[in-house]
Amino acid sequence: MYALVDAVSFYASCEKVFDPSIRNRPVVVLTNNDGCICAVCPIGRRLGIPKFKPYFQIKHFLAKHHVVVRSSNYELYADLSDKMMNVIGRFCDNQYVYSIDESFLQFKNYNQIINDWHKYGHEIRRAVWQETRLPVGVGFGSTPTLAKAANHAAKKLPGYNGVAVVDDVTSRKDILSKMAVTDVWGIGSRLGKRLNVLGINSAWDLANQSPKTMRSQFSVMVERTVNELNGMVCLNWDEVKQAKKEIFSTRSFGQRINEEHQLKAALVSHGAIVGRKLRQQHSRVKRLVISAASSPHDDNYYHKSIIYEFLVATDNTLSIANAISAVFDCVYAGGVNFYRCGVGAIELENTQFQQGDLFSLNEDDPELMRCYDGINNRYGNDTLQLAAQGKIDKWHMRREFLSPSFTSKWRDIPKISC
Structure with a gap:
């Protein structure tokens, strides 16, 4: 006998766990940058609220029916x-x-x-x-x-x-x-x-x-x-769940960026996400795609994509960051208001069957990556990160309706009055 246990409206249900005041109210959760509705609780579904509807098209309806709106709180x-x-x-x-x-x-x-x-x-x-x-x-x-x-x-x-x-x-x-x-x-x-x-x-x-x-x-x-x-x-x-043949991390910015160090920090952060996902499924990347673009709705639309090929496949975040730095000048263009960027691993190898190179030095450090992942798994993503990722909020996701980080930040631990 098999069983499948599946949460009901998981994202919306998570928002209600630490906030009893909204447990009997309709709740919706928005996608990245507060773009579309990605989760609707059962009470909200009874109001006819559709999933994947752009938020700006339905926000007046939500306000009229006193619907609780939340940005995606992935850490929670x-x-x-x-x-x-x-x-x-x-x-x-x-x-x-x-x-x-x-x-x-x-x-x-x-x-x-x-x-x-x-x-x-x-x-x-x-x-x-x-x-x-x-x-x-x-x-x-x-x-x-x-x-x-x-x-x-x-x-x-x-x-x-x-x-x-x-x-x-x-x-x-x-x-x-x-x-x-x-x-x-x-x-x-x-x-x-x-x-x-x-x-x-x-x-x-x-x-x-x-x-x-x-x-x-x-x-x-x-x-x-x-x-x-x-x-x-x-x-x-x-x-039931096969390893991915390609791994991408892409996202539009909370607001347009045009400075070189901002775009580089964003790309390195996406590279770190790709590296983590590679290690999770025991894969290494041979070819990496680095891309950045302005909005297609802007005048003088700009899009640039570069492929970097490693001599030896890697899952090391430092190696991926170095690859991004090596081709960054080919991606960046001055005067462009960048709207989105991303990094993708497009040629993957299983770590158990990796093809080596007789004449190249593999500088990967598996122990370092295990330590790196262990700290981030225990204390939360980006607890330990590369200096090149920076601490610039301008390019991060827009999350106007973000709930507190009840489980990962000391200042947000719920207070109970006895």
């Missing part, structure tokens, strides 16, 4: 995610954290221990709520895809109250027949439209297709999805 979300995953992990010895708000559990030989999966699911929900004040949905199924479908039912279909179990033909048909094919894990809207043309509108319709036919008309992944919907396990943890 990461800390609460870690706490939530630790609680969930106590309920099974085989846990796979799929994303910041989703965790798979695989129960092997648990049938003699657990005789009521519904009850066990409610125990998970209760523990997470008591220890984190985060609401979650729990879905059980005999495959990862069925667990994902059950989680969809637990959170979005009436009558399930946060827990759904697919453990027989009746429960499988009941849930899949009420679920649009576009909601099936791995299908999505583009593929769903092609399936709709063939009369495949629900998840149950897809489950009743011939796997071989789906493979010939679409892909092996659709074939696997059909098999998984019928209780045949085809996915393992490595296939």
Whole structure:
């Protein structure tokens, strides 16, 4: 048996944890630079607030309905995610954290221990709520895809109250027949439209297709999805979430910048993010893309992108920063009001199978990077950073509605009056 435990409107729910005054109010969270709505709590959804709507287009509606608006507080979300995953992990010895708000559990030989999966699911929900004040949905199924479908039912279909179990033909048909094919894990809207043309509108319709036919008309992944919907396990943890083939860190600025040291600090900061992500998935980069641009809506639009190739692939933040410095003069142009910039790793190698170079010296220092990551993991990102990243706020994200850093700054620790 598999389970998927998924937080309800995770970002919005996190904002309510340390602020009880807004727990019964509609809350929305905005994307980078307060651009669009990326999370809406259930109370807000009942008002018809759409996700991905530009904030400036809907801010008067939000004010009229007294909606609480928050900027994305990624540090808070990461800390609460870690706490939530630790609680969930106590309920099974085989846990796979799929994303910041989703965790798979695989129960092997648990049938003699657990005789009521519904009850066990409610125990998970209760523990997470008591220890984190985060609401979650729990879905059980005999495959990862069925667990994902059950989680969809637990959170979005009436009558399930946060827990759904697919453990027989009746429960499988009941849930899949009420679920649009576009909601099936791995299908999505583009593929769903092609399936709709063939009369495949629900998840149950897809489950009743011939796997071989789906493979010939679409892909092996659709074939696997059909098999998984019928209780045949085809996915393992490595296939559930594969390592990224490219890693990018890009962002528009809080306000336009035109000074050389500001753009360089921003690019080095993006390079540090790329380096951290490379080490997290045990990859190294052979080719690096460094880019900067003005807004396409400005006069005399400017865009420049340079590729830097390392002699030996690296995951060292210092090496990445040196590469950015080496090509910076080719990217920067005086008199340009830069709107965004970014760094991307486009040719990756696994650290276990790295191809060396007989005539080059690899100056990477894995111990230094482990120490660097260890300090930042313990005390928060950018606790330790490169001097070249600077401390310039002008190019950082605009976060006008940012909530306090309750879990990472001493001055923001909640005060309790007894």
